[in-house]
Amino acid sequence: MPPSDKAYVPFVSVDHMMQIVHRVGLPQMLRGIAGAIEADFQRWEQFDKTPRVASHSAEGVIELMPTSDGAVYGFKYVNGHPGNTRDGLQTVTAFGLLADVGTGYPVLLSEMTLLTALRTAAMSAVAAKYLAPQGATTMAMIGNGAQAEFQSLAMQAILGITEVRLYDIDAAATAKCAANLAGTGLTVTACTSAEEAIEGAQILTTCTADKQYATILTDNMVGAGVHINAIGGDCPGKTELAAEILHRADIFVEYPEQTRIEGEIQQLPADHPVTELWQVIAGRTPGRRNDRQITLFDSVGFAIEDFSALRFLRDKARDTGLFLPLDLLADPDDPRDLYGMLMRAAPAASAA
Amino acid sequence: MPPSDKAYVPFVSVDHMMQIVHRVGLPQMLRGIAGAIEADFQRWEQFDKTPRVASHSAEGVIELMPTSDGAVYGFKYVNGHPGNTRDGLQTVTAFGLLADVGTGYPVLLSEMTLLTALRTAAMSAVAAKYLAPQGATTMAMIGNGAQAEFQSLAMQAILGITEVRLYDIDAAATAKCAANLAGTGLTVTACTSAEEAIEGAQILTTCTADKQYATILTDNMVGAGVHINAIGGDCPGKTELAAEILHRADIFVEYPEQTRIEGEIQQLPADHPVTELWQVIAGRTPGRRNDRQITLFDSVGFAIEDFSALRFLRDKARDTGLFLPLDLLADPDDPRDLYGMLMRAAPAASAA
Numbered sequence: 001m002p003p004s005d006k007a008y009v010p011f012v013s014v015d016h017m018m019q020i021v022h023r024v025g026l027p028q029m030l031r032g033i034a035g036a037i038e039a040d041f042q043r044w045e046q047f048d049k050t051p052r053v054a055s056h057s058a059e060g061v062i063e064l065m066p067t068s069d070g071a072v073y074g075f076k077y078v079n080g081h082p083g084n085t086r087d088g089l090q091t092v093t094a095f096g097l098l099a100d101v102g103t104g105y106p107v108l109l110s111e112m113t114l115l116t117a118l119r120t121a122a123m124s125a126v127a128a129k130y131l132a133p134q135g136a137t138t139m140a141m142i143g144n145g146a147q148a149e150f151q152s153l154a155m156q157a158i159l160g161i162t163e164v165r166l167y168d169i170d171a172a173a174t175a176k177c178a179a180n181l182a183g184t185g186l187t188v189t190a191c192t193s194a195e196e197a198i199e200g201a202q203i204l205t206t207c208t209a210d211k212q213y214a215t216i217l218t219d220n221m222v223g224a225g226v227h228i229n230a231i232g233g234d235c236p237g238k239t240e241l242a243a244e245i246l247h248r249a250d251i252f253v254e255y256p257e258q259t260r261i262e263g264e265i266q267q268l269p270a271d272h273p274v275t276e277l278w279q280v281i282a283g284r285t286p287g288r289r290n291d292r293q294i295t296l297f298d299s300v301g302f303a304i305e306d307f308s309a310l311r312f313l314r315d316k317a318r319d320t321g322l323f324l325p326l327d328l329l330a331d332p333d334d335p336r337d338l339y340g341m342l343m344r345a346a347p348a349a350s351a352a
Numbered sequence: 353m354p355p356s357d358k359a360y361v362p363f364v365s366v367d368h369m370m371q372i373v374h375r376v377g378l379p380q381m382l383r384g385i386a387g388a389i390e391a392d393f394q395r396w397e398q399f400d401k402t403p404r405v406a407s408h409s410a411e412g413v414i415e416l417m418p419t420s421d422g423a424v425y426g427f428k429y430v431n432g433h434p435g436n437t438r439d440g441l442q443t444v445t446a447f448g449l450l451a452d453v454g455t456g457y458p459v460l461l462s463e464m465t466l467l468t469a470l471r472t473a474a475m476s477a478v479a480a481k482y483l484a485p486q487g488a489t490t491m492a493m494i495g496n497g498a499q500a501e502f503q504s505l506a507m508q509a510i511l512g513i514t515e516v517r518l519y520d521i522d523a524a525a526t527a528k529c530a531a532n533l534a535g536t537g538l539t540v541t542a543c544t545s546a547e548e549a550i551e552g553a554q555i556l557t558t559c560t561a562d563k564q565y566a567t568i569l570t571d572n573m574v575g576a577g578v579h580i581n582a583i584g585g586d587c588p589g590k591t592e593l594a595a596e597i598l599h600r601a602d603i604f605v606e607y608p609e610q611t612r613i614e615g616e617i618q619q620l621p622a623d624h625p626v627t628e629l630w631q632v633i634a635g636r637t638p639g640r641r642n643d644r645q646i647t648l649f650d651s652v653g654f655a656i657e658d659f660s661a662l663r664f665l666r667d668k669a670r671d672t673g674l675f676l677p678l679d680l681l682a683d684p685d686d687p688r689d690l691y692g693m694l695m696r697a698a699p700a701a702s703a704a
């Protein structure tokens with residue numbers, strides 16, 4: 001006898017996710033996730049919030065990122081292992097889940113390596129929408145790894161930028177990124193230094209993967225009126241910006257309790273003022289105040305963004321039918337009779 | 353092009369789990385998991401330990417339970433919703449994962465509703481092995497829900513008990529449990545009160561599901577020389593024993609930081625002495641000292657027990673081939689080219 005409907009959890013595999021992106025369209029996916037993030041940031045106070053639960057090792061980190069809005073619960077499993085690429089593995093892989101708060105039953109399980117790339121890019125573009133100078137056309141993209149194309153395309157889809165200037169210490173990464181972005185409508189310039197990349201850019205995005213204090217941007221590289229989107233500094237001991245830049249910038253963060261541990265601001269005293277981005281999105285506090293201001297989105301990634309992305313995905317999986325029903329939950333006819341279910345599943349006895 | 357081997361995570365469905373139990377044999381599964389728990393409790397100090405991360409609601413709780421021994425990381429998702437049985441759903445469902453600490457890549461995803469029932473029963477029997485009076489033959493099983501048969505069979509398989517005395521406020525639950533245990537070799541007595549159930553029993557097991565302070569055992573019901581196995585008191589506000597019993601008993605716990613929040617001892621001052629069970633299993637401190645002592649295992653379930661069960665399961669899944677390779681991880685040929693992988697997965701363009 002097959003399991004009942006209650007046993008099955010819709011599962012979005014990597015292949016399903018790629019098919020969903022192609023069915024919906026990548027710019028539409030990025031805009032949709034951005035819209036879900038904005039909607040959830042506007043109701044930020046409804047969410048259970050906690051710093052992610054991290055398990056650190058010499059090689060990297062494994063994290064669980066839970067949240068709940070009181071009706072739906074979500075969490076993501078995500079790792080960060082900068083040495084993985086040496087062995088042909090991803091630096092970051094992830095999967096996630098939504099569950100019904102009322103019953104505790106999972107309602108969606110999904111790959112989130114791709115979805116995290118999409119939501120991280122969508123989040124950056126949402127922040128830039130509120131913080132970047134009006135009419136920004138050009139982004140410097142420093143660090144041309146797995147995130148670079150998604151960051152560029154989200155800024156195009158959501159903010160309307162027209163040019164990206166690429167730099168990576170590994171020229172092959174820049175070449176890969178430039179080739180991928182050909183034909184997207186973006187003007188792409190491959191640069192041979194970070195200094196060259198930031199020329200004329202109103203948005204500076206850093207996304208490098210070293211698990212150590214690094215200085216991707218030095219103080220003298222950052223002029224007035226730019227918006228910095230610092231993505232790579234996202235765990236203790238891992239930062240990308242010179243501390244002097246932080247002192248000149250107005251700093252916007254997702255969840256201060258987490259960012260002070262993991263973000264660029266781990267370089268600053270614990271009482272250094274920061275603004276919670278949700279307050280800007282909800283209209284409670286201004287974002288950019290003038291065209292000389294340096295704004296910094298010190299992004300580390302927060303559970304609510306994954307929740308938003310999974311919410312959006314759930315609808316798209318339902319609409320497209322692109323998921324596999326997974327036999328994840330034991331569902332006996334009588335809930336108290338788990339043992340009876342197990343016994344009735346015994347293979348027929350062989351002949352004596 | 354199909355994904356590479358790196359994309360696939362072995363997945364043990366509910367059906368696989370039931371097949372594995374029948375292939376291995378239920379008593380052998382219980383003994384195997386008990387052995388894995390004992391081995392891991394002996395090396396307790398090697399593990400990262402943290403109280404589980406709980407998200408409470410009016411209806412129940414959703415928890416994440418992570419741990420790591422430095423080489424392997426594991427976590428479990430588990431809910432507890434006492435009202436679920438009204439709607440034909442399980443009170444507790446769960447799934448879990450093992451991952452390689454060195455790369456962060458998952459190596460096993462599994463249903464854990466059944467596996468949690470097995471490990472909870474195995475854990476109880478391991479505790480009783482060290483704490484119950486020598487030559488215990490009889491267990492009172494109060495609360496005859498989904499755990500009851502597993503508790504009874506684990507005490508039989510690991511401790512050699514020969515009789516169980518059942519009681520539940522719902523006589524239908526007792527009848528279900530008694531019917532399931534017929535033919536297992538246990539002498540089964542269905543009782544009409546808790547007082548009757550504990551007559552002649554050396555081991556008193558309580559496993560009820562109300563999310564509220566309850567008094568399943570009152571002070572006068574508990575005589576000298578018994579071992580109490582209190583399973584149902586496992587979240588804030590949910591206890592099963594009269595506080596007077598706790599003052600007469602020597603109390604053994606898994607992880608005090610978690611048990612003081614969730615266990616029977618939430619009724620006691622925060623400095624009430626307790627013994628960590630791992631210290632007994634590792635031979636660092638005595639378990640039962642004499643035949644008049646009341647021992648209490650204030651069980652709430654700890655992440656290391658799930659880790660042990662998943663470790664054991666991983667070997668059995670490998671041995672039996674009873675798993676499904678799940679396309680959970682994005683695995684581009686070039687790890688930095690996630691975008692390229694996505695683009696190459698585009699469906700062929702239709703004719704213009």
